[in-house]
Structure formats: structure tokens, C-alpha cells
Amino acid sequence: MLSKKTKYGIKALTYLAKQENKTPVQIATISKSENISLKFLESILLTLRKNGVLGSKKGKGGGYYLLKDPSEIQMTSIMRILEGPISMVPCVSLNFYEKCDDCPDENACAVHNLMLEVRDSTLQIFRNTSLADLCKC
Amino acid sequence: MLSKKTKYGIKALTYLAKQENKTPVQIATISKSENISLKFLESILLTLRKNGVLGSKKGKGGGYYLLKDPSEIQMTSIMRILEGPISMVPCVSLNFYEKCDDCPDENACAVHNLMLEVRDSTLQIFRNTSLADLCKC
DNA sequence: ATTTTACCCTACTTAATTAATAGGGTATGC
DNA sequence: GCATACCCTATTAATTAAGTAGGGTAAAAT
Numbered sequence: 001m002l003s004k005k006t007k008y009g010i011k012a013l014t015y016l017a018k019q020e021n022k023t024p025v026q027i028a029t030i031s032k033s034e035n036i037s038l039k040f041l042e043s044i045l046l047t048l049r050k051n052g053v054l055g056s057k058k059g060k061g062g063g064y065y066l067l068k069d070p071s072e073i074q075m076t077s078i079m080r081i082l083e084g085p086i087s088m089v090p091c092v093s094l095n096f097y098e099k100c101d102d103c104p105d106e107n108a109c110a111v112h113n114l115m116l117e118v119r120d121s122t123l124q125i126f127r128n129t130s131l132a133d134l135c136k137c
Numbered sequence: 138m139l140s141k142k143t144k145y146g147i148k149a150l151t152y153l154a155k156q157e158n159k160t161p162v163q164i165a166t167i168s169k170s171e172n173i174s175l176k177f178l179e180s181i182l183l184t185l186r187k188n189g190v191l192g193s194k195k196g197k198g199g200g201y202y203l204l205k206d207p208s209e210i211q212m213t214s215i216m217r218i219l220e221g222p223i224s225m226v227p228c229v230s231l232n233f234y235e236k237c238d239d240c241p242d243e244n245a246c247a248v249h250n251l252m253l254e255v256r257d258s259t260l261q262i263f264r265n266t267s268l269a270d271l272c273k274c
Numbered sequence: 275a276t277t278t279t280a281c282c283c284t285a286c287t288t289a290a291t292t293a294a295t296a297g298g299g300t301a302t303g304c
Numbered sequence: 305g306c307a308t309a310c311c312c313t314a315t316t317a318a319t320t321a322a323g324t325a326g327g328g329t330a331a332a333a334t
Binding site (some may be wrong): 024026027028042043045046049056057058059060062063064094 | 307309310311312321
């Protein structure tokens, strides 16, 4: 299941991407528009800022803004920052690999090979989808 | 993330599918072979039996066995029984649909549409993969 | 008939994670 | 210098995952 953190994060990002100009948007504005708890959203946007997706400005007229063009923000990076691994099992993860305790041979493991297929197809979607693509809905 | 329940369940099913004859296999045998906690595996196999995937026989010489041919057991049904929804958000689920609290219009929701794509591609893999296919590894 | 085998079932527990909430601190602009 | 709006840490309630405990029951072997 996708966490609310990721869901809210993506919604906030599309909100920012839809802005005409690049002036900062306040957390409270996004919070109200997207029905997201203000404090929870605050921590999510902070995470995105720390990972180089967003910039921020303090004080009056401050807020958050995208650091790159929406077309250059891939869903793979957003998912990895907010949700963590894209694969369903650590043993097929590219960025968060971990060996299974119970499994002596990965290549002979049915679960491994099935989840490898799932990861590949999911990854392909995330790689081919940018924030700009999401805004077309 | 895939739960251990599902992972162990799939491993146990492939173990049963690989049997030459259709004589029942004891829980303890699978438990040892696949490095799965006996009691945990017991509850998993019970779930699979209650959902019509496995049959069981009590007493000496008893155990669990597949009710259908491995080629007729789709991964979609196994995933739904053990893991639950295949989609990452309830609002794109075919079998476990739920409306989002925060979202006024699903069709305009970026997360919804992205996860719809992911669900479709994942579903296609699970539909095209049978237990027999898993055993080919 | 009795014993052994092996599944059947309920309840409990521990740890981790999620989704917040609380409560201040700090930089910025007017 | 004061209001604004982000920055940061800590705490918490609820849920789920992953087992663990302990006994019950049906079937087969003796």
C-alpha cells in the first residue's frame, strides 16, 4: 500500500507544478486546497526540500517552490524519497538491496523472480512519468 | 512491501507444486525445507485451504496438497488471498475498492491515474503467471 | 480401543510503522 | 521590532506484521 505521506507528497508537488509563476506557495495554502493535515504536510515538504526537490523561502511571502522544471522531475526519485524502495521485496531492490535470510539461492527463488518482473514493469512506468505528465490529468 | 505471509505462502505452494505425486505433504516438511516458522506456516496454509487453494488430510500420512493443477492457479488469486489488494491505493482497486476521503474527483487525481497504470501492469503479470510458471525457475 | 500423528482453532504478544500532534525555534520582510 | 512562515524535535495513538502459546479434534495404525 502507498503511504499517505507519498500520496500527499505527490498531490502537493502537482499543486506546485500547476502554478503559473514560480512564486513560493505557503504550506497552509496547499494544505487547505488538498485536504491535508498542515503539520503532516509540513514534514513531507521538508523531506522533499532536504532531498533537493523543493526550495523554500522564510518570512512573509515565503513558501515552497519547485527547484526544477516539472518535466525534469521523474516519479522514480519522488517515490524513492517518500515511499522508499519501489520493489516489493528487498532482494530485488536496486537502491535498497538486502539479502533474504531464508533464501539460499535467489536465482532459484520463485518469489524473487516474480517480484523482479513486477519491479521492472513498475519502474518503467515511474521512469516514463514526470511531474509534468501527472499534471495533464 | 510484500508481507512474509505472502512470501512464505508462495514458497510453500511452489514446494507443493514441485511434488511428483499428489500425496499430502506435512507442514513440518515444508517448514524445514523453506526455513519458515512452523506455526506461522500452519496459519498460512490454513488460509489457503479455507480459500479453496489447498486440501488437507488429518492423521498419520496426512498433510496439505494442491486442489488444482499448478497451471490453473493464477498468481492474482494467490496475491489477493494472502496479500489483499493488488493496487497501491484503494481507489484503484478492483476487488477492494474504497473512495479516498481527501479526494473530490478521482479522475482529476494525479495519484489515482498514476496508480491505475501501475495496477494494470502488475495485474497483467499476475494474470499471466501461474504456479506452474513459478516452478520453472 | 487406544495411541500416535498431524491438522484445526483461538488468543495473545512484541515490534515496527504510520499518521499524525504538540510545541516551540529561527530567519525574513515590512 | 513584530508578524509571518518555514524549521526542527519529540511524543503518541492506532494499526499491522510476524510470530508464539496452548490446547482441541479427526484419522490412521497398532
